[in-house]
Amino acid sequence: MKISGRKVFTLIVLSAAVYLYCACVFRIGSGEFALVRDRESGERLVLGPGFDFVWQGVVPRRLEVARYALRVSEFIEARVAIPPLGELESDHYAIRVPVNAVYEIVPGSFRAVLSPAGREGHPGSIFMKGFVEKAFAASLGTYLAQGYDRNAVMRDRERIAAEAAELVKSRAAKTGISVIGLELSGPMVLPEQRTYLQGLAFLDDLREIEHNNKKELLVLQSQLEREKRRKKEYLEKLSDVSKLVKSNPDLLKYIYIDRLGDDVKVILTPEKSGMPLGLSLDEEKTVGKRKGEIDNLR
Structure with a gap:
């Protein structure tokens, strides 16, 4: 077929x-x-x-x-460091803001190329975490710029949350994320005023220790550099002396005789070199005994 x-x-x-x-x-x-x-x-x-x-x-x-x-509802806890205690990198000195975010991905404008590779979870949550933290850091900025005022933050927390929500919506829209809702899911966790003052004192102590360590390090580096230069100069002098002695063999004889004590009257030296044993520049040649020769001194 x-x-x-x-x-x-x-x-x-x-x-x-x-x-x-x-x-x-x-x-x-x-x-x-x-x-x-x-x-x-x-x-x-x-x-x-x-x-x-x-x-x-x-x-x-x-x-x-x-x-x-497409649509996601998730809990996000934003961490906002209190200046200048952010240098301590501890949640003990940071404001923690729990929020519930509801958002939707806009596929036509979602900037997936910016999403870090190898990260687990929803791609949108990778961006939303950063947006929320930056927004609350900005809205809390006026309350932290001149020093931490816990009572003022507690009093205006609703206004702070509303301002942060608007910032999140604006920034998320540019990435292709439409924020449907963003609100506090619980009270802000605010460090006590006493904790803030203790953190400032602790930070001052750390800075003082760091300053002293740097100063000691500079002194040590300076000492090492001076020692390095001293050794280099010493080796250069030894090299110059070695060259001088090599070109003037009789110089050792003069130095040796010049350094003798006043009570030395007689020096016994090998006839050839004129120098005490071990100071001659001439290689001593040892004449081997011929076969059958008898040592009469034995």
């Missing part, structure tokens, strides 16, 4: 179409979006609800696809 070329061609085209549909066409549900990463180029695409065609899917295992919910 013969199969015509037209049928073979049609079969090939249908197979290719089926393969393209299965490999390159993605169906995204109405309440979700997909983040597609090209393993070769690292490029990221955001696919919204509906059908999308991604031609890189022709290559097997080239695309990595992750699906997420």
Whole structure:
């Protein structure tokens, strides 16, 4: 039974179409979006609800696809350091603000390329955490610039939260995130005034210790540098003396005789060198005994 070329061609085209549909066409549900990463180029695409065609899917295992919910409700705890106690890097001296955020991803403008690779969780939460902390840091700035006033922050916490929410909405919109709601989910955790003052004293102590350590380090470095120069000069002098003695062998004799005590009257030295044992520059040649020679002194 013969199969015509037209049928073979049609079969090939249908197979290719089926393969393209299965490999390159993605169906995204109405309440979700997909983040597609090209393993070769690292490029990221955001696919919204509906059908999308991604031609890189022709290559097997080239695309990595992750699906997420469009709308998210999550708890975020913002940490705002109290200046200048942020240098201590401790939550003990920071304001903690618990908020509940409800937001939705706008697939057409979501800047997935900025989302750090290898991070777990919803891509939007990676951005929202930073947005919330920066917004509350800005809204609390006027209360912390001239010194920490716990009572003022407690009194105006609702106004601070509302101002921060507007900042979050503005910044998130530029990233492709639509913030639907952002409100405090509990009371702010504010350090006591006494804790703030203790932190200032502790920071002053640390700065004083750091200052003394740096001063001691500078003194030690200066001493090491002077010692290094002294040793270098000493070695250079030794090198000059070595060259001088090598070019004037009789100089050692003069130095030796010049340094003798006044009570020394006679010096016995080898006839050839004229120097005490071990100070001659001339190599002493030892004449080996001939075979059969008898040592009469033994």
